[in-house]
Amino acid sequence: MKQPTQLTVNGETYEIYVEPWKTLLQVLREELNLTGSKEGCNTGSCGACTVLIDGKAVKSCLVLVPQVKGKQILTIEGLGKDGLHPLQQAFIDHFAVQCGFCTSGMIMTAKALLDENPHATEEEIRKYLVGCLCRCTGYTKIVESILAAEEIK
Numbered sequence: 172m173k174q175p176t177q178l179t180v181n182g183e184t185y186e187i188y189v190e191p192w193k194t195l196l197q198v199l200r201e202e203l204n205l206t207g208s209k210e211g212c213n214t215g216s217c218g219a220c221t222v223l224i225d226g227k228a229v230k231s232c233l234v235l236v237p238q239v240k241g242k243q244i245l246t247i248e249g250l251g252k253d254g255l256h257p258l259q260q261a262f263i264d265h266f267a268v269q270c271g272f273c274t275s276g277m278i279m280t281a282k283a284l285l286d287e288n289p290h291a292t293e294e295e296i297r298k299y300l301v302g303c304l305c306r307c308t309g310y311t312k313i314v315e316s317i318l319a320a321e322e323i324k
């Protein structure tokens with residue numbers, strides 16, 4: 172049964188009616204039309220659905236909507252709201268996007284990392300991205316982009 176639910180996403184508050192068993196990823200994509208977060212595995216393995224919840228990188232396919240009540244959710248749409256974020260620009264400049272399916276999850280995960288550790292080393296970046304899979308790039312361009320974004324942040 173649908174229940175009234177309040178969500179705060181990208182600084183905006185939404186009042187919606189939704190079944191409490193829906194995941195945050197489903198609601199972002201199907202109810203709020205925020206389709207930048209991708210559904211890859213839907214089991215917490217690929218990272219394509221990663222968003223920030225109160226500043227922490229979280230796989231939104233593993234979170235039920237009632238769990239995010241009162242929390243601040245940031246998606247890739249919110250990150251680029253006022254122009255491209257340095258991470259987005261760096262991914263473009265360093266050709267880190269091929270099919271693009273992993274890209275928003277990679278960028279949101281990298282955003283959480285750089286907020287915690289603005290001078291992360293290559294090794295630290297690779298460890299932090301361990302939950303994010305990319306089938307196209309071989310990761311090198313992604314890591315180069317994150318290192319480059321550290322310089323322009």
Ligand code: FES
Pocket residue numbers: 209210211212213214215216217218219220221230231232233
């Ligand atoms: S879709 Fe959420 S981790 Fe793969």
Ligand code: FES
Pocket residue numbers: 267268269270271272273274304305306307308
């Ligand atoms: S760019 Fe295709 S999965 Fe990463």
